[in-house]
Amino acid sequence: MSVSTESRRGTGYVAALRQKLPSSVLDESWQTAEQATITVTREALPEAVETLYYGHNGWMSVVVGSDERLLNGHFAVYYVLSMEGSEKSYVVVRALVPPDTMEFPSVTPKVPAAVWGEREVRDMFGLRPVGLPDERRLVLPDDWPDDLYPLRKDAMDYRLRPEVTTETETYKFINAAKSETTVVPLGPLHITSDEPGHFRLFVDGEDIIDADYRLFYVHRGMEKLAETRMGYNDVTFLADRICGICGFTHSVAYASSVENALGINVPPRAATIRTILLEVERLHSHLLNLGLACHFVGFDTGFMHFFRVREKSMELAELLTGSRKTYALNLIGGVRRDILAEQNLRTRQLIGELRGEVTRLLDILLSTPNMRQRLEGIGRLEKQVARDYSPVGPTVRGSGHHRDVRIDHPYAGYGSIPVGQHVMDGCDVLSRTLIRSQEFFDSITIIEHCLDNAPPGPVLVEGFTYTPHRFALGYTEAPRGEDIHWSMLGDNQKLYRWRCRAASYNNWPSLRYMLRGNTVSDAPIIVASIDPCYSCTDRVTVVDVRKRDATVIPYKEMERYCRERTNSPLK
């Protein structure tokens, strides 16, 4: 797509990159006025990413692998950087990987935030990031065949699942402790949650020395599914199901990635409706997390009340979309339902009630002495660790970084809306919780603003054609932070490549540092404070480094200990 040169944002970064690595920049293309893709030589990849990341205030959004052998004979890796320096834009560093060696230099030693992305590219495409410090599998199970790479175009049918070959887990958990520690395994299965995760806490007595975790036990293969079976509009409904809490924001991110690739302008009214629904989703998500915060500190009455009030936000979603959770309102080019006068009125009434109720509940919660005592100084995410690992959402804002996609890279209707930004320097669970509570009221203000100022007009554009192999990014600020989707259109009415990255994916790698130095009884609070999408930690394996024994403690017991803090299960 031709983007006029004057309107471009981020030209400074491209110029800086050309100056730093004059002979390494091979190509420059602009997908939208604030999205540039720079192709660099393979050897220069780590330095190019490092230059943008540390030299120009870039943050790692996602690493995309792509099998482009059908297009140009090579594999490609895309390092998407959200540039948050003087100009706000996205710069994507792209490098081609030859299919004969399948090797490229790893960026992780220079920019730790790339670690999960590179591990995933290794799993899914068989590309080898040379120098990657952590070469364990990330996504694929232990017993997956060595030479089968699911996302390669010639790999396998999406319905195929290789037979299980081993029942034993061969995954090595990393423990950086110098002395002996006890291992506390948490998970992987938990009845209340849709997605399992397994945690291993290495403890000395009650103190967590180190932690490691493993996720992706139920990888759903959505990217493969979308690429092989679904049409462009169908994927909006699939994206709605990426997360059971913040699905709509994924759907918007996906739809806008395709719209950006094709240069489709969504009608202003549709953009406003998307904004309203995104904030409705934030309301219920933040209330859920605040409720859980109560639960984990043993204040279950507060938990019940937050969930009672949260029901109003669910009613709001049902009223506006026809469904409590999977809104299913996006199509490429706009939305499927308008907000009518009657719904407008009821929405105002409901958010008015919500504002009053939540103000009272938060007042109760914050005046509970237990709350501050349990959350303050717990689960510290130091500012520099946050800088190195690019976490997103309230997690990074709680560590003093000003990052919010709604402000940095306005999408949907956010360009014309005053969005408050809440940043705290506490770096602890308390900061993250307080930020959520403040953002809740912002969301209400945004919804009111949108209802007052919704422009008239159509809610959907149609009649455009899909141009093969165009690609672009779509991004949203989910309740948990930045969601980012990278879509490349295909020539068969299906996506050639779709990479969707949920907010928690960026928050997980830094969790290890939050857990270190805390006590076992605080582990559930810390994990809950990033509001993870995983979702749950079922049991904990506690490994005592001194006694060299491993005990498996049911998650329920861990949770009870977290709430009551008596009768330690470790004794």
Add this chain to the structure above:
Amino acid sequence: MFKLLKEVFRTGNVTVRYPFAPLPASPNFRGKPQYDPERCIACAACTIACPANALSMETDTAAGKRTWQLCFGRCVFCGRCEEVCPTGAIALSPEYELAVMDRADLYQTAEFRLASCRVCDTPFVPKKEVDYVIALLVHAGLPEAEAERRRAVVETCPACKRKNDVPRVGSLGPLHQMGMIP
């Protein structure tokens, strides 16, 4: 503590009687799809739009019938079928209680008779769809006799249409063939 107690008493009892009392959904709620086979013309638009493959259609040429099927177990209640249906034969209702004791109860099917091709006599199109097309032509202002004459074209299968077209196109000049002159 006092504030909390005040809140507890202010709230009172919030538990609803469901399932012992009905719990109505919002009027626009997207629940169980209601299907009206009388209106359906088996055009298959819904089966193409359905993102979850809950809707499917199978044509059995030997038996001369086409079977439409909806699986409630696969349905994601997006309502795309409702949007694309030309005759309003399917619409989402606010009903949300879909649990069944028998798996077979999750399926709803409808069978349609096929009309045969006038040339090769192979069944290929639902009879109702042909009738619908002719009715549309009449509705659009075509005289009834002319519309009936066109039925012969509509009731010819694509393969036979191509065969019929070859000699006709062959008799035209090169500019006609290239579409340069009508």
